[in-house]
Amino acid sequence: MSPSAPPFFDGVFVRRLLAIAFPIALQVMLFSSRSLVDILMLGQLNELDVAAIGIAGRALFVVTIMLFGVTTGGALLAAQYWGAGNQHGMKQSVALTLTMTTLVATLAALVFLVLPEQVIGLATNNPEVIARGAEYLQITAVSLYAVSWGSSVSVGLRAMHQPAISTLFSAVGIALNLFLNWVLIFGHLGMPAYGIAGAAWATAISGLVEIALLFGYLHLKDHPIALRWSLFPEVFNAQMINRFLKLSLPTTFNHLAWSGGIFMYHVIIGQAGVDGLVALSVMTPIESLALAMLIGISNASAVLIGNQLGGSNMAQAYRQAWAVTVINFGFAVVTAGLMLLIRDPVLDLFAAMTPETRGLTEHFFMIFCVGMIVKSLPMTMIVGVLRAGGDIRFCFYQDIAAQWMIGIPLTAFCAFVLKLPLEWVYAMLVLEEVVKIIGSSIRIRSKAWMNNLVAG
Template identity: 60%
Template sequence: MSKIITILSSIRGNFVRQLIAIAIPIAVQNILFSSRGLVDVIMLGQLGEAEIAAVGVAARATFVSTIMLVGVTTGGALLTAQYWGAVNKQGVRESTALTCLISMFFATITVLLFLLFSESVMAVATDSPDVIRFGSEYLQITSVSMYAVAMGSSMAVGLRAMHKPGISTFFSAIGIGSNVVLNWILIFGHFGLPAMGIVGAAIATVLSGVIEIVTLYGYLYRKQHLLAFGWYDVVAAVNLRKVKRFLQLSLPTTFNFLIWSGGLFVYHAIMGLSGVQGLAALSVMTPVESISLSFMIGISSAAAVLVGNQLGAKEYEKTYEQAIALTILCVFASIVIAFLLYLLQTPILDAFSALTPETRALAEKFIAILSIGIVLRSFPMSAIVGVLRAGGDVKFCLYQDICAQWVIGIPVTAIVAVMFHAPPEWVYLAFLTEECVKWIGSIPRIRSKKWMRNLIDSDM
């Protein structure tokens, strides 16, 4: 009992203020990011279920590439947090420059993939000609927005490490505001422009991304912010030893994120076997789920920053106590969020006016399952995103995700869908199998303390 009191007492006073100051802007930023997909789904949802399904599948594909880019920036996030904890400002600058450079390289790969193979990507999840055609058009246009994702994520991780996430959140709000206005103009045809439907939504996504990045970088360079790196910082960062260390942290996490997000796309494809109705209901759930999880993502990301700062300062015992307390806090937060989601399901689903009564009824079942899933995801999310990766324990996270998702979760879901021909709600419930496995793996790993490592000693 005394140990529990000691652990809980480690998250009070200044630590709580820092947690809230970092977590809330990150949560808001994630809500804004998820709202892009939600705005597209809601506005296109007034046109028909084929458009909802198409943008849902395409958005899941772009989510895979976005997650890959976030994985690339994770190496920079880990290093920058520890540089900031060690009060090494030049290290913060160079780490941000290297993060931006490498993430832009990976963004180019995803742009080429979506431009050249958009129909093949869509065909993985559905055999509906209309869904493939609509989704392919959307993917080809939105592909270039990956450059904006790379540049925005690179700067966001640096700002988080400096406990200034509100800056990138503000400019994300500008981006989503632009997306809403441009969607309204281009999808339905206002101010004399033709109604462009799903193509208009794609163009709006690209233009809003450009607006966000131009305003963010313009602000940082005009203010001569610490993260406004120059050519000399890039040259200093492109050092074989630094690049190698960055990739040693980033590549396992990038591969981890790719494997995980690719698995989500496979889940989408399995649901597609149940028909357009199940796919449409799942497409509605995707942005709703992302928004619902945003606060927990904020806590987990803030935990990663604070744990990384403590590891950089070599405060190991305090790090462990705060890590345990933060995971407990995330679980309690998930219970509140799940309860609110279940209560608000009627106004949420009312926004999707094109859903048939049958699809609406299915979506209501999905929300009940999602509420359970939010609680199940809370501890693995806080453990993996907020604690283990902060200490550079990226290989364990990779191996656990492969085992939980690809060895157990996806096969179980496929068996439920293909062998037992279960209804869509049971297939959706089977998605949660992997979260149960992650609870079993994450608890002993955190308790082992093997993840607590200082990553920047060689620079000191």
């Protein structure tokens, strides 16, 4: 490291960060590509399918984020156990994580199977959109198990700095999803054209095949994350469950509140009309793809900083906390610039959009690019730093205040009382990120988040 360079620009650290971040980012892109492929292909048919799959996708997103919240306890423990050199403790964390996520996935799948019309009806009054979205939601409910098991295994692989393994099988899953979409949506290879139901079946089947191949590979290679049945009875003891729940429950509620808030933004814009709903549905997978690298860096930061905290290297962890914040901000600026350059070619892919919807989506696109730069700061601070030290309660309270007490009420006021144009309503989504930047910066400087969770 050069003596004249700021101390946090450690070349070795940056290389390790990116080595973990790139596979995670690729995995996020592949995961997001599932919904993008569905919307792109259905977008060749009509806007109602796009609107329906957009609402259903947001409902699935709420559960997916909640599952990621459940895995947080396991991720924190696994990263710190690995940093402390305790491989068996790391494996126990993964086994307990898989058990807990399976329970949550089962409950959510039952809701989607029994009450799909009620879920879709929260965001629209259009009966045709409700019918199509409910059909998609019922079929894809089973895919929640693939998300549950895949995210649980990723906890261990990331702690071991081996996220590329799950990324590889994600690539296989998205390739299969693309092929099945082509066959089932449009009716190729002698199959009937199922439309939106075909997209749902493609998502469900490809997800389950992906996770089956991943588990099979891990067992074939006798990988440490190839969990044996004998491991599960070990994790059913009060001490392990209490410690896991102490970390996971606040984060799960945090994720549920946050993703539920995102769904509420979807509801607010969707109630204004189908045009806004279609524009938002088109933007959702584009946003996920654009944010992939920023998400990758944030999750990689949590692993590396968690390793430092598990090894009681507090000064190093604090230095790296600011380093990752600066690095992610730089990537956000570059990504926003690239997104602006490819805006028109990307939107040209959605052939079924009317001129009015296309114009609204272009405005949404511009606003998102600016908001992404702002969003990169709290994303890193919260996901990559504060949660790495187990500072879960602060993150929860901050999200509740920023989103549900400030962001959502003001957005609803602008939409339903002031009746501002949808572009201005969409721009209000950035407000909560500004609040989080202020709160997270103060919290990091306080060093109250720096905890060794596995000491002793």
